[in-house]
Amino acid sequence: MLAVEQLGRDFGAVRAIAEISVTFEPDRFTCIVGPSGCGKTTLLKCISGLLPPSRGRVTLHGRPVTRPPREMALVFQDYSRSLFPWMTVRDNVAFPLRKRRDLDAAALRELVEESLAAVGLSDAIGRYPWQLSGGMQQRTAIARAIAYQPEILLMDEPFASVDAQTRADLEDLILAIRRRYSMTVVFVTHDIDESVYLGDRVVVLGPPPTQVKEVLEVGLPAERDQITTKKDPEFLRLRSHVFANIMNREEQG
Amino acid sequence: MMEDRAKTPTRFLLGATVPESALPWLGTLAAIALVDLAVRIGMLPAAFFPPPSVMFVTLGALLGTASFWHGLWDTLWTWAASLGAAAVLGIALGVGMGASRYLYASLRLVVEFLRPIPSVALIPAVILVIGVDFGSKIFLAAFAAFWPILIQTIYGMHDVEPQAMDTARAYGMPGRDRLLRVALPSASPYVGTGIRIGSAVALIIVVTMEIVVGIPGLGELILQARQGANVERTYALILAAGLLGMSLNLGFARLEARLLFWHPSHRKDTR
Amino acid sequence: MKRNGRTVLIALEIATPFVLVTLYALWAAPRDSFFFPPLGEILAALRADWFGERILSDIWPSIRRILLGFSLSAILAVGLGFALGLSRRARIATAPLVEFFRALPPPALLPLTILVLGVGDVAKVLLIALVCLFPILQNTIAGITGIDPTLRETARMYGITRRGELLHVVLPGALPAIFAGLRTSLSLAVIMMVISEFVAASNGIGFGIWQAKRLFDIPLMWSGIIILGILGYILNMALLQIESRVLAWHRGARKAAE
Numbered sequence: 218m219l220a221v222e223q224l225g226r227d228f229g230a231v232r233a234i235a236e237i238s239v240t241f242e243p244d245r246f247t248c249i250v251g252p253s254g255c256g257k258t259t260l261l262k263c264i265s266g267l268l269p270p271s272r273g274r275v276t277l278h279g280r281p282v283t284r285p286p287r288e289m290a291l292v293f294q295d296y297s298r299s300l301f302p303w304m305t306v307r308d309n310v311a312f313p314l315r316k317r318r319d320l321d322a323a324a325l326r327e328l329v330e331e332s333l334a335a336v337g338l339s340d341a342i343g344r345y346p347w348q349l350s351g352g353m354q355q356r357t358a359i360a361r362a363i364a365y366q367p368e369i370l371l372m373d374e375p376f377a378s379v380d381a382q383t384r385a386d387l388e389d390l391i392l393a394i395r396r397r398y399s400m401t402v403v404f405v406t407h408d409i410d411e412s413v414y415l416g417d418r419v420v421v422l423g424p425p426p427t428q429v430k431e432v433l434e435v436g437l438p439a440e441r442d443q444i445t446t447k448k449d450p451e452f453l454r455l456r457s458h459v460f461a462n463i464m465n466r467e468e469q470g
Numbered sequence: 471m472m473e474d475r476a477k478t479p480t481r482f483l484l485g486a487t488v489p490e491s492a493l494p495w496l497g498t499l500a501a502i503a504l505v506d507l508a509v510r511i512g513m514l515p516a517a518f519f520p521p522p523s524v525m526f527v528t529l530g531a532l533l534g535t536a537s538f539w540h541g542l543w544d545t546l547w548t549w550a551a552s553l554g555a556a557a558v559l560g561i562a563l564g565v566g567m568g569a570s571r572y573l574y575a576s577l578r579l580v581v582e583f584l585r586p587i588p589s590v591a592l593i594p595a596v597i598l599v600i601g602v603d604f605g606s607k608i609f610l611a612a613f614a615a616f617w618p619i620l621i622q623t624i625y626g627m628h629d630v631e632p633q634a635m636d637t638a639r640a641y642g643m644p645g646r647d648r649l650l651r652v653a654l655p656s657a658s659p660y661v662g663t664g665i666r667i668g669s670a671v672a673l674i675i676v677v678t679m680e681i682v683v684g685i686p687g688l689g690e691l692i693l694q695a696r697q698g699a700n701v702e703r704t705y706a707l708i709l710a711a712g713l714l715g716m717s718l719n720l721g722f723a724r725l726e727a728r729l730l731f732w733h734p735s736h737r738k739d740t741r
Numbered sequence: 742m743k744r745n746g747r748t749v750l751i752a753l754e755i756a757t758p759f760v761l762v763t764l765y766a767l768w769a770a771p772r773d774s775f776f777f778p779p780l781g782e783i784l785a786a787l788r789a790d791w792f793g794e795r796i797l798s799d800i801w802p803s804i805r806r807i808l809l810g811f812s813l814s815a816i817l818a819v820g821l822g823f824a825l826g827l828s829r830r831a832r833i834a835t836a837p838l839v840e841f842f843r844a845l846p847p848p849a850l851l852p853l854t855i856l857v858l859g860v861g862d863v864a865k866v867l868l869i870a871l872v873c874l875f876p877i878l879q880n881t882i883a884g885i886t887g888i889d890p891t892l893r894e895t896a897r898m899y900g901i902t903r904r905g906e907l908l909h910v911v912l913p914g915a916l917p918a919i920f921a922g923l924r925t926s927l928s929l930a931v932i933m934m935v936i937s938e939f940v941a942a943s944n945g946i947g948f949g950i951w952q953a954k955r956l957f958d959i960p961l962m963w964s965g966i967i968i969l970g971i972l973g974y975i976l977n978m979a980l981l982q983i984e985s986r987v988l989a990w991h992r993g994a995r996k997a998a999e
């Protein structure tokens with residue numbers, strides 16, 4: 218189990234995160250929403266062990282996280298900056314696996330190809346990232362994360378810079394992947410609809426100095442669909458609830 | 471953030487209390503002290519490496535002599551004259567080759583073949599034809615500085631946003647104005663780069679001519695100091711040459727930042 | 742119409758150098774000027790001397806000096822650049838020194854190496870190496886600090902070892918900048934080779950040209966200058982070839998970004 222315990226982070230005099238405590242149960246899909254600049258990226262970097270917290274701690278199975286653990290993979294907010302431009306799609310996906318003793322060459326190759334097939338990129342395997350569209354690049358980053366076979370998948374606004382159609386496709390792709398490989402997912406977004414559509418649970422963050430505003434269970438059926446789910450009265454209720462919550466908070470601040 | 475890891479070892483070495491702004495001074499002083507020590511305890515032969523402290527003292531003494539200032543002045547004005555000539559010719563031809571496809575095609579191969587000739591190779595020819603004087607120094611330095619300025623100007627002219635040109639054309643701007651008001655300003659960052667490279671190249675050639683041929687200037691003083699086997703003086707003069715190069719670089723960087731304040735790389739507010 | 746335009750452009754491009762050479766030949770032939778001998782004499786010297794025994798006695802020693810000095814400095818500079826590029830405080834502390842040596846006009850070091858190391862081959866190679874060091878060093882540092890931090894965080898996130906990160910992330914990321922430094926340094930290497938051979942040498946292309954000048958063998962002098970031009974051209978081309986091999990991804994990425 219992954220737990221964030223009274224975590225806080227400052228940048229110099231700026232208090233980015235005041236205090237956040239939240240736990241992530243195995244195999245659950247948690248969305249974290251909050252206004253831009255509220256510290257979502259900072260929170261994910263602390264969880265992943267890339268950034269040491271100023272206060273509090275993050276524990277995984279009871280052990281404090283001080284550097285990126287083997288159990289986690291992170292899909293960065295800006296895909297164009299997290300893919301290595303000098304490696305092909307195949308090499309980008311295989312790069313994190315190069316030290317895996319348990320995989321021989323054939324197994325490694327199969328794993329890479331299967332992950333790319335899962336995101337529908339089998340045809341682009343020999344191309345370079347800069348020869349791909351934005352959506353394809355982000356799918357490459359996702360394939361890299363899946364191939365790493367993490368217990369916990371962290372995603373930082375992964376669909377923020379793709380067009381609406383691609384975004385809907387990628388959302389369904391993530392749901393499919395999540396069903397196929399059982400993983401704990403922590404999905405950061407600033408899009409309220411997206412958080413309700415994807416999550417089993419939505420954690421709402423307030424503006425800085427950031428605290429958890431509310432934790433909502435999403436009572437929608439596990440099977441989601443872009444058209445029917447988004448018409449579901451429960452979906453509509455939840456999204457206006459979150460919306461009002463965030464707006465209200467901003468008016469007060 | 472990325473630096474967190476990298477910081478730890480040096481922090482351990484230098485102590486967490488040293489502020490970053492003091493580091494350049496500390497580093498320089500430490501390097502000087504280290505070499506000084508190495509010479510004084512005999513790790514480096516004092517006959518060839520005077521202690522840096524002695525170099526600075528010698529340089530201080532040199533600053534009080536007229537010959538030093540004469541040499542510096544001769545180096546500086548010939549450098550300025552050759553850079554000026556190279557800039558005028560390089561920019562003029564560069565704009566021409568950038569604006570006219572025919573001129574570009576005619577001269578491209580000529581430029582390709584002339585540019586890699588190391589200008590220092592021409593030293594014997596130049597001193598035979600022009601003679602051992604300031605004229606040959608200026609000619610060769612201008613010749614050498616001409617190429618980077620020309621090439622960068624052409625790059626700049628080819629890199630003008632077609633959109634900007636189309637906009638100007640759509641508003642009925644005449645060709646001459648399009649060249650002066652649109653093409654030239656957008657090529658100017660490249661021209662700036664060309665002049666900065668040209669300045670360094672001109673200085674190299676000026677000093678080379680002084681040292682190899684013995685034309686008056688800082689380089690000739692170094693040559694004389696070496697011939698007189700005056701080690702301290704040789705080092706002090708080289709130190710002066712380096713400081714001169716550094717101040718010229720700094721001057722150009724300042725000038726560029728002021729003239730090209732509108733260009734993204736010089737805007738203060740960029741993250 | 743458009744086709745015609747292109748033919749004219751290509752014709753101009755090829756014809757102009759020939760026209761210039763022909764003009765020189767026509768201008769120089771009847772004049773019998775001492776400093777500008779007829780083209781035929783220059784070409785004859787080129788063939789008889791430079792492409793004769795001087796290939797081994799002069800051209801090869803020059804090339805060897807350049808290659809030795811240049812590769813020595815490339816290895817040292819990239820290694821040192823890594824050390825400084827990866828440690829922020831070390832980089833800041835050494836910045837003025839690097840800046841100083843980068844700004845120092847390289848020929849000023851020639852008297853120094855003659856003083857300390859004499860005039861032998863070792864002195865020449867070390868001089869070339871010393872001069873070439875700083876442009877490569879400065880570019881390596883700039884290349885490493887310019888790498889997107891997200892790329893290095895990605896490597897850390899996926900448990901890449903320090904060694905793997907240096908070899909597969911930092912090095913390729915800094916390579917475009919390193920090559921820019923190599924190009925600058927290569928032309929400096931040629932310059933230093935030539936002037937050190939002018940001043941004190943017993944063989945080499947620069948020595949040959951200087952000797953020809955002293956003996957007033959003007960065609961030999963001009964043909965030596967042409968040889969240097971050809972050598973500079975070939976060295977530059979060779980480096981560009983290697984660069985375009987190694988940095989194929991970089992060219993593609995830049996084009997895609999336009």
Ligand SMILES: Nc1ncnc2c1ncn2[C@@H]1O[C@H](COP(=O)(O)OP(=O)(O)OP(=O)(O)O)[C@@H](O)[C@H]1O
Nearest residue numbers: 228231233252253254255256257258259260407471
């Ligand atoms: N390396 C840093 N140095 C200084 N301040 C930082 C740094 N990283 C983040 N901050 C500050 O911390 C706050 C939170 O930043 P963060 O990137 O975590 O926000 P975010 O919620 O991810 O925003 P967005 O939705 O725009 O991605 C901001 O005020 C930001 O300016």
Ligand SMILES: [Mg+2]
Nearest residue numbers: 257258294374
């Ligand atoms: Mg963010």
